[in-house]
Amino acid sequence: MLQSPFKSLLVKGKSLLPIVQGGMGVGVSAHRLAGSVAGLGGVGTISSVDLRRHHPDLMAETGKSRNKELIDKANLVALDREIAAAKALAQGSGMLAVNIMRAVEQYAAYVKQACESGIEAVVVGAGLPLDLPELTAEHPKVALIPILSDVRGIALILKKWMRKNRLPDAIVIENPKYAAGHLGMARLEDADQPQYAFPAVLEGTRELFKELGIERERIPLITAGGVNTHEQVRELFSMGADAVQLGTAFAVTEEGDAHINFKKVLAEARPEDIVTFMSVAGLPARGVRTPWLANYLDKEAKLQRKAGPKQCTVGFDCLHQCGLRDGIAKSGQFCIDTQLAFALEGDVKRGLFFRGSEKLPFGSEIRPVKELVEYLLTGVRSIAGAVKAPAAPGMVPA
Numbered sequence: 298m299l300q301s302p303f304k305s306l307l308v309k310g311k312s313l314l315p316i317v318q319g320g321m322g323v324g325v326s327a328h329r330l331a332g333s334v335a336g337l338g339g340v341g342t343i344s345s346v347d348l349r350r351h352h353p354d355l356m357a358e359t360g361k362s363r364n365k366e367l368i369d370k371a372n373l374v375a376l377d378r379e380i381a382a383a384k385a386l387a388q389g390s391g392m393l394a395v396n397i398m399r400a401v402e403q404y405a406a407y408v409k410q411a412c413e414s415g416i417e418a419v420v421v422g423a424g425l426p427l428d429l430p431e432l433t434a435e436h437p438k439v440a441l442i443p444i445l446s447d448v449r450g451i452a453l454i455l456k457k458w459m460r461k462n463r464l465p466d467a468i469v470i471e472n473p474k475y476a477a478g479h480l481g482m483a484r485l486e487d488a489d490q491p492q493y494a495f496p497a498v499l500e501g502t503r504e505l506f507k508e509l510g511i512e513r514e515r516i517p518l519i520t521a522g523g524v525n526t527h528e529q530v531r532e533l534f535s536m537g538a539d540a541v542q543l544g545t546a547f548a549v550t551e552e553g554d555a556h557i558n559f560k561k562v563l564a565e566a567r568p569e570d571i572v573t574f575m576s577v578a579g580l581p582a583r584g585v586r587t588p589w590l591a592n593y594l595d596k597e598a599k600l601q602r603k604a605g606p607k608q609c610t611v612g613f614d615c616l617h618q619c620g621l622r623d624g625i626a627k628s629g630q631f632c633i634d635t636q637l638a639f640a641l642e643g644d645v646k647r648g649l650f651f652r653g654s655e656k657l658p659f660g661s662e663i664r665p666v667k668e669l670v671e672y673l674l675t676g677v678r679s680i681a682g683a684v685k686a687p688a689a690p691g692m693v694p695a
């Protein structure tokens with residue numbers, strides 16, 4: 298376990314390093330990344346979505362199948378295996394969490410499976426998890442952690458959960474101006490709105506806790522999005538954050554579960570390569586303008602004009618509401634599962650690569666998780682073990 302100059306993060310009575318590795322799908326944060334972060338004493342998060350892709354036997358059964366039931370079952374088996382493997386790596390250190398997106402059709406099944414497989418925390422983003430307390434009622438030791446972006450969303454969850462006698466065990470505050478993947482705002486043009494700035498959300502949330510009479514509960518606040526220096530970590534803690542969550546910087550570590558090309562695309566992206574666009578899930582998202590995304594964005598307006606209900610492209614029906622399948626013109630018009638799976642495999646031309654907007658702590662270098670966590674905690678950038686990644690095929694080096 299690493300030493301930290303900062304106050305520990307306390308969740309469900311566990312004393313943790315105040316560094317959280319955010320959940321990243323499809324397959325980007327599986328057992329290796331999450332188990333490595335937890336092994337150091339931080340919070341490691343497995344993304345629950347479509348984990349069968351890490352298991353050749355499950356892919357042999359379902360890779361070409363259009364049988365939703367079979368695919369869903371394989372994913373629950375994969376989630377159980379990934380949790381067991383992450384636990385073996387972490388050896389009881391830190392905390393292991395599973396990230397489950399509210400927008401995913403199998404949300405409730407993933408929550409139940411994660412609890413039954415012995416996960417310590419369930420983290421839910423991409424929608425409001427109003428029903429999470431009921432879903433986890435039989436597992437009171439599991440920490441419940443919603444991801445929200447502004448005080449309004451936090452108030453909604455708190456008020457609803459308080460009526461059920463439950464409080465979050467921590468709250469992730471994710472700033473849509475900087476974060477990767479799906480963003481907690483309704484419209485693309487809202488990222489700069491002042492209600493998402495960390496100082497405003499931290500202060501507003503503390504005030505809200507007072508108003509609701511729960512300030513004594515000391516619910517930890519975890520800021521996420523664009524965190525890339527030790528100085529910034531210090532500043533966020535001095536503003537009242539209890540921990541920081543990073544996504545992109547962990548995705549590109551040696552232990553990150555995606556293909557090396559995936560890491561290179563993220564690490565080598567230049568600021569002008571990073572774009573926001575509408576996802577099929579009906580939320581804005583941020584990623585790297587790779588050949589597929591550039592081509593899709595060129596055609597987006599035309600595809601949206603032609604949008605109409607159709608069958609799920611792959612029979613998986615992964616989302617509750619899918620812009621492509623359900624013909625929702627204002628949403629994205631591509632199959633997110635297919636594109637994210639290409640990215641996981643390192644297919645630079647066809648993949649969708651989610652990424653945050655900011656520079657990374659080690660530039661384009663791929664480093665071990667330990668060096669990243671040490672740097673965030675101490676400001677010391679280890680020079681040992683640095684691996685300079687050669688340019689990914691099809692991308693211009695930064």
Ligand SMILES: Cc1cc2nc3c(=O)[nH]c(=O)nc-3n(C[C@H](O)[C@H](O)[C@H](O)COP(=O)(O)O)c2cc1C
Nearest residue numbers: 319320321322422476477478522523543544545653
């Ligand atoms: C490749 C990638 C995939 C992600 N997938 C998810 C996801 O499935 N669910 C989720 O809640 N957040 C997801 N995120 C967001 C991260 O968990 C994290 O909160 C965010 O990236 C923080 O911003 P940063 O990348 O600037 O550190 C993803 C991020 C990346 C880079």
Ligand code: SF4
Nearest residue numbers: 609610615619632633
């Ligand atoms: S078409 Fe839509 S619902 Fe079907 S797998 Fe693709 S993203 Fe999921």
